[in-house]
Amino acid sequence: MFPSKNAVWLLLALLTCWSSAQSFPSITEVDLLFPRNDTYAPTVFMPVVFAIQNPTVALTYLDLALEWTLLQLINGKAVVGTGSIAKYLFTPSVTGPSYYEYSSLYNLTTLEGTWSLSWTVSSINCTQFPISNSSTFGYIQRNTVIFTTKNGAQATDLVAATADDICASAESFTFNVTGIEKKPVGSGNSVTTCGVVASMSPAPSPNPCAAQLNATGASSISAALMASACSLPSSLISCPAKSAGRIQAQLGGLMWVVATFGWLLYTIVG
Numbered sequence: 001m002f003p004s005k006n007a008v009w010l011l012l013a014l015l016t017c018w019s020s021a022q023s024f025p026s027i028t029e030v031d032l033l034f035p036r037n038d039t040y041a042p043t044v045f046m047p048v049v050f051a052i053q054n055p056t057v058a059l060t061y062l063d064l065a066l067e068w069t070l071l072q073l074i075n076g077k078a079v080v081g082t083g084s085i086a087k088y089l090f091t092p093s094v095t096g097p098s099y100y101e102y103s104s105l106y107n108l109t110t111l112e113g114t115w116s117l118s119w120t121v122s123s124i125n126c127t128q129f130p131i132s133n134s135s136t137f138g139y140i141q142r143n144t145v146i147f148t149t150k151n152g153a154q155a156t157d158l159v160a161a162t163a164d165d166i167c168a169s170a171e172s173f174t175f176n177v178t179g180i181e182k183k184p185v186g187s188g189n190s191v192t193t194c195g196v197v198a199s200m201s202p203a204p205s206p207n208p209c210a211a212q213l214n215a216t217g218a219s220s221i222s223a224a225l226m227a228s229a230c231s232l233p234s235s236l237i238s239c240p241a242k243s244a245g246r247i248q249a250q251l252g253g254l255m256w257v258v259a260t261f262g263w264l265l266y267t268i269v270g
Contacts, residue, residue: 026177027176029051030051032143033161036166039147039148039154040149041150041154044237045106046109047105048117052101057195058175062195068103070105072116073114073115083103113149117146120140120141124138125175126180126194158221162211162212162213167212174206180196182194
């Protein structure tokens with residue numbers, strides 16, 4: 001079920017209260033777990049899976065946001081899909097060390113081809129304050145993964161993609177948050193609490209293996225992607241009539257928009 005904004009803000013408020021006991025320095029990390037630089041069978045919903053380690057610090061003090069752009073590497077690298085997620089849509093895990101955000105490249109990778117998935121992580125830290133209401137701010141980091149779809153290749157497998165022998169090669173960005181401060185926002189009396197980041201370069205060494213997916217987590221993601229596809233007015237997959245009807249009745253047009261253009265949210269407690 002798609003969480004309401006009030007529920008998400010309540011979770012963030014609870015995290016803020018809990019974080020008063022947070023110790024610093026504290027390392028937080030964003031990993032692209034899937035897809036990898038590999039070859040997969042064409043599929044209706046190629047998953048895009050991120051892990052956020054130490055989510056309390058990452059989401060409360062760094063205002064993380066994620067964006068991606070998919071390019072097909074033919075015909076002048078035409079853009080075939082984009083997606084993004086804002087902080088207020090995150091549903092962080094209060095008890096788990098890692099939290100997973102994911103979406104689907106729905107109906108984009110059904111044919112053979114070579115693809116470039118460019119992704120960015122934007123963040124805010126205390127060095128960027130004070131700011132005015134018209135200022136553009138945020139520290140943006142970018143990376144790109146190239147993957148191929150080919151008939152007869154391996155099916156998508158989230159557990160295999162984070163296995164012991166390959167998990168360390170995942171693309172990652174890390175932050176060393178050494179503390180928090182209150183900073184003014186704009187020209188009024190408003191203040192915000194932000195994270196003090198030791199240095200963006202060099203950043204701490206990543207540890208994506210700490211965010212490995214087990215079979216339960218992978219199944220949950222796959223089930224949510226299928227449920228989203230089944231909620232579409234004209235799904236491209238075979239769906240159980242009862243499940244599809246129930247999901248569509250619950251989410252209606254909103255889920256159609258989210259599944260097609262936005263992000264699917266599901267928290268997996270690590």
